[in-house]
Amino acid sequence: MTRRVRRVGLAALLVATAGLGTGCGDDGAEPVNFNAFVKAQLLTQSETAEPVDVNALVFQAAPGDDDPAAFDDVLGVDSGG
Amino acid sequence: MPSASKRAGAPYVRVAAGVGLALLCAAAVTASSHREAPGISKTPKVDGTDFYLFRSYEAGRENFVTVVANYQPLQAPYGGPNYFLLDENALYEIHLENSGDAVEDITFQFRFTNTVRDLAIPVGPTGVPQPIALTAKGPVTAGNDANLNVVQTFTVDLVRGDRRSGDRFAVTNAADGSSVFTKPYDYVGTKTFPDYAAYAAQYVYDVNLPGSAIPGRLFVGQRKDAFVVNLGETFDLVNNNPLGPENAKPDALADANVTSLILELPIGFATQGAGPVVGGWTTASLRQARVLNPKPDATRPATKDGGAWTQVSRLANPLVNELVVALKDKDRFNASEPKDDAQFLGYVTHPSFPAILEALFGVAAPTAVPRDDLVQVFVTGVPGLNQGAGVGEIMRLNTSVAPTPVAQQNRLGVLGGDLAGYPNGRRPGDDTVDISLRAAMGALLPANVAPAGSLPLTDGAFLDASFVDAGFPYLRTPLPGSPAAAPGVAPAAAGGGK
Numbered sequence: 001m002t003r004r005v006r007r008v009g010l011a012a013l014l015v016a017t018a019g020l021g022t023g024c025g026d027d028g029a030e031p032v033n034f035n036a037f038v039k040a041q042l043l044t045q046s047e048t049a050e051p052v053d054v055n056a057l058v059f060q061a062a063p064g065d066d067d068p069a070a071f072d073d074v075l076g077v078d079s080g081g
Numbered sequence: 082m083p084s085a086s087k088r089a090g091a092p093y094v095r096v097a098a099g100v101g102l103a104l105l106c107a108a109a110v111t112a113s114s115h116r117e118a119p120g121i122s123k124t125p126k127v128d129g130t131d132f133y134l135f136r137s138y139e140a141g142r143e144n145f146v147t148v149v150a151n152y153q154p155l156q157a158p159y160g161g162p163n164y165f166l167l168d169e170n171a172l173y174e175i176h177l178e179n180s181g182d183a184v185e186d187i188t189f190q191f192r193f194t195n196t197v198r199d200l201a202i203p204v205g206p207t208g209v210p211q212p213i214a215l216t217a218k219g220p221v222t223a224g225n226d227a228n229l230n231v232v233q234t235f236t237v238d239l240v241r242g243d244r245r246s247g248d249r250f251a252v253t254n255a256a257d258g259s260s261v262f263t264k265p266y267d268y269v270g271t272k273t274f275p276d277y278a279a280y281a282a283q284y285v286y287d288v289n290l291p292g293s294a295i296p297g298r299l300f301v302g303q304r305k306d307a308f309v310v311n312l313g314e315t316f317d318l319v320n321n322n323p324l325g326p327e328n329a330k331p332d333a334l335a336d337a338n339v340t341s342l343i344l345e346l347p348i349g350f351a352t353q354g355a356g357p358v359v360g361g362w363t364t365a366s367l368r369q370a371r372v373l374n375p376k377p378d379a380t381r382p383a384t385k386d387g388g389a390w391t392q393v394s395r396l397a398n399p400l401v402n403e404l405v406v407a408l409k410d411k412d413r414f415n416a417s418e419p420k421d422d423a424q425f426l427g428y429v430t431h432p433s434f435p436a437i438l439e440a441l442f443g444v445a446a447p448t449a450v451p452r453d454d455l456v457q458v459f460v461t462g463v464p465g466l467n468q469g470a471g472v473g474e475i476m477r478l479n480t481s482v483a484p485t486p487v488a489q490q491n492r493l494g495v496l497g498g499d500l501a502g503y504p505n506g507r508r509p510g511d512d513t514v515d516i517s518l519r520a521a522m523g524a525l526l527p528a529n530v531a532p533a534g535s536l537p538l539t540d541g542a543f544l545d546a547s548f549v550d551a552g553f554p555y556l557r558t559p560l561p562g563s564p565a566a567a568p569g570v571a572p573a574a575a576g577g578g579k
Contacts, residue, residue, distance in 0.1 A: 041370035042387030048245045049389035051369050068375070075385055077376040 034059035035070055042074045115154035115312075115334075117403040118411035121394055126168040127365035129396035130154045130339055131308050134361045134476045135508040136484040136501065137345055139552035143484055145297070146351050147555065148344045149509070150175050150363035150396070151306070156267075156338040159562040162215050164267040165303065165340055166233050167193045170386040171367055173342060174244060178360035179353045183419040183471030186353065188240040189252070191301065191342055193233055193264070199379075200230045216269055223279040226266075233264045235301060239291050245390070250291035252299070262286055265302040268338070270563025278558045285554065290350055298345040304556035306339040307509040308399075309544035315514075319441055323518060323538045330541030338559040345553055348480045357481035358462065360470030362397035362419060366390040392416050397476040398459055398504070399513045404434050404521075405459075419473025422460060429455050435521050444538075447523035449530035458504050458520060466495065467505045478506030492545035496524055509555050510546030515539045 037059065041052075064070065115130045116122045133149035152173065156165050167173065172192060176185035200218050201210035219228035226232070237252040237260075251260040265281040266274075274280050286299045312333035314320040321330060342363075351359045369388030377383040395415050396402075405428050406414045414425060430451030439446040462468035467477040485491075485501040492512040494502025496519060503511040504520075518538040523531020549555050 038370050038372060041368075042372060042385055044388050045368075046389060047249075050245070051389045051391040071372055075372065075374050075376070076381055077374070 029058040030056055031060045032057045033062050033065075035062065035065045039071070039074050115308075118415050119408075120412040121415055124168075124367070124393060125153055125155075126165075127171045127173070127367060127394050128152060128154055129363050129365060129394045130306070131399060132361070132363050132396045132476055132507070133509055133555075134359070134478045134506040136348070136478070136480060136482070136506070137553070138484040138487055138490075138501075138508070139555075142345065142553070144348055145345045146348055146359065146478065146480060146506075147553065148175055148177075148346065148361055149554075149556065150342045151304075151308075151339045151556075152342070152365065152394075153340045154306075154337070155334070156303070156306075156340070156559075157562075158268060158336070158338055158560040159270075159565070161269060161562060164216070164269065164562075165338070166195055166231070166267075167191075167235075167264070167301075167340060168367075169193050169195050170371075170384070171365055172390050174364045174366070175342065175344065176244065176362050176364065177351055178419075178470050178475060179351070179355040179358070181355075181469055181471050183360070183422070183473030183475060185244050186241070187351075188244040188247070189344060190238040190240060190244075190249075191235055192238075193235045196232045196234065197379075198230050198232065200228070216266065217273050220272065221266070221274055221280060222276065223283050226280075229266055231266065233266070234261050235264055236260055237262070237288070237299065241292075252291070253289045255287040255289050255296045258289075262299065262301070267303045268559040268561045270561045272563065274561075277561065281558065290346065293347055293350040295347040295350070297347065297350070298343075298553055300341070300343045300554040302341065303338050303559040304341045304554070305559050306334045306337045307544075307549050307556050308334055308339075309512065309542050309548065310334060310514050311540040311542040315540055319438065321541055323438065323442060323444070323540070324536060325539065325541055327515065327537070327539045327541065328543035332542045332544075336560060339556075341554065341556050343554045343556070352480060356469050358467050358469035358477055358479050360397075360419075360473075360475040360477050362395065362475045364392050364396075365394040366392045392418075397474055399507070400517050401459060401474055404517070405429060405432055407433070419475045420471070422473045425474070426456070426460065429459055432521060435523075438518075438522065444522060444533040444536060447526050447531040447534065449523070449526055454523070454525040455520065458525070463495075463504065466500065476507060477504070487546050487551045490546040492543075493519075496520070508546065509549040510544060512544040514542065514544075 121128045129152055131151040135147055137145040137147045153165050172190060175189045177187040179186050199212050201212045202218055204211040213230060216230050217228045221229050239250045239252055240247040253260050263284050265284045268274060268277045281302055284302060287296045288299045290297050309332040311321060311330040368386035369391045371384050371386045374381060374383055374385060393415060402411050402414050406425055407428060432452060435446035438444055457463045459474050461472055462477045467479040470477045482500050482505060485499050490510055491497030491499035492510060493516055494511045495505055496516055502508055503513050503516055522538055523534030526534050528534060550557055
């Protein structure tokens with residue numbers, strides 16, 4: 001794993017976790033940044049982890065999420081290539 | 082900020098290059114039988130189709146049990162050029178239970194790796210090597226697969242205790258100690274594989290089982306689907322006469338192959354000395370997230386998967402998720418574990434299928450509800466036969482019942498007086514469709530509460546032990562993808578059967 005990917009993964013995990021921790025709505029739904037959540041998932045290759053219950057999560061976008069290269073870092077492809 | 086649905090509709094996400102995400106819901110899913118649930122029909126490589134558990138009836142192997150987990154339904158033999166490799170990004174599991182709590186005590190985990198050899202062939206006057214587009218560049222035989230362009234290998238781990246957190250040990254080849262096994266390529270056709278049976282047979286392994294002084298046997302590969310069913314008419318509001326002849330209808334799977342994970346284990350290993358009854362089931366899991374790669378290449382695959390293993394398929398007894406569990410809960414069942422099956426109990430105690438048969442044909446459904454007889458068959462085990470593996474929908478085999486020689490096996494299993502057959506485990510030759518029809522209408526109940534219980538109900542598609550082999554791996558050589566049958570002529574059978 002490259003250092004860059006590791007940094008992105010950590011940031012993604014922090015963002016996703018921050019979403020979980022701050023944003024319960026009136027209906028109990030929890031806003032979570034979609035891309036950050038997915039990136040955190042992709043960096044998990046554990047044999048022992050249990051799945052995350054996504055039923056109570058509401059995925060939200062953040063500025064830049066629509067960038068076609070938004071996942072290039074975790075996919076290992078060259079941005080703009 | 083856009084809603085989740087709006088986010089999902091963003092152009093980049095909607096287009097392939099965008100992120101096609103398969104977030105697998107953590108709170109739902111598992112599969113049984115062929116394409117039986119909405120969720121699993123989207124991912125056929127991890128769709129468990131049948132599960133068998135029986136005392137080996139091959140001569141000289143009576144002290145073993147055989148476990149078969151079939152995946153990838155409805156394989157057309159000609160389905161090239163990629164055929165039916167198992168999913169590299171999936172975890173296939175066979176679970177055994179012997180402590181009476183419906184929780185796995187032993188799990189076998191199968192993981193697969195595909196290797197593309199990128200074989201080349203000289204092109205043009207100068208013989209420029211050009212990588213080929215197909216599976217093989219010449220015939221493949223036992224002992225010589227140099228012409229094969231794709232090789233699928235796999236490992237098998239044995240996990241004691243919890244399937245995720247338990248202690249993990251490698252199953253190894255008894256011949257050389259290797260922990261990497263080869264899965265024979267699918268039966269492309271008779272020109273590529275002049276003797277497919279011999280080619281596949283070299284991948285039957287004697288294996289060291291951690292904790293067992295006695296080796297087992299292992300085979301993973303394509304087989305002729307042993308399940309027999311009048312599929313189309315059954316799903317078309319049972320568009321046939323369930324009181325007609327037992328062999329008057331075609332088998333919808335007669336021209337279909339399947340991929341089998343097959344283990345043969347010493348009885349003492351399977352039961353771990355905890356009593357004669359062993360429970361079993363199979364599951365398949367995927368990583369919770371999957372992102373489509375907009376720029377796949379030879380080293381970076383078309384998807385990237387990550388997250389916890391998330392169960393998407395579950396199977397023990399045949400037809401349970403298909404005909405017992407309500408449509409809305411089939412994905413939920415596939416994601417669940419046997420220990421939590423109380424949530425589905427109402428579908429067993431008050432089944433809808435007998436009522437449908439009564440409405441369609443006037444054959445009276447049993448009046449005895451709750452259906453304790455079906456609870457015993459599917460959830461608790463039958464008293465005096467195979468109780469003792471906990472409460473949950475698992476396959477139960479009482480290993481103290483001697484195997485019935487193949488020539489004496491009754492296709493109706495216990496209903497036919499053959500205690501070594503379904504629902505005491507399941508053999509490939511047990512006609513579980515006819516058995517299930519009769520059990521659903523009350524074959525195990527007194528006549529005063531099940532007036533149709535003694536009727537010879539059938540789907541019309543006949544199955545018995547003559548449809549499979551008398552020894553390991555029991556399921557027959559798959560049907561070849563070539564040569565093509567003449568118009569109007571059924572594909573050549575792999576042998577035996579009717």
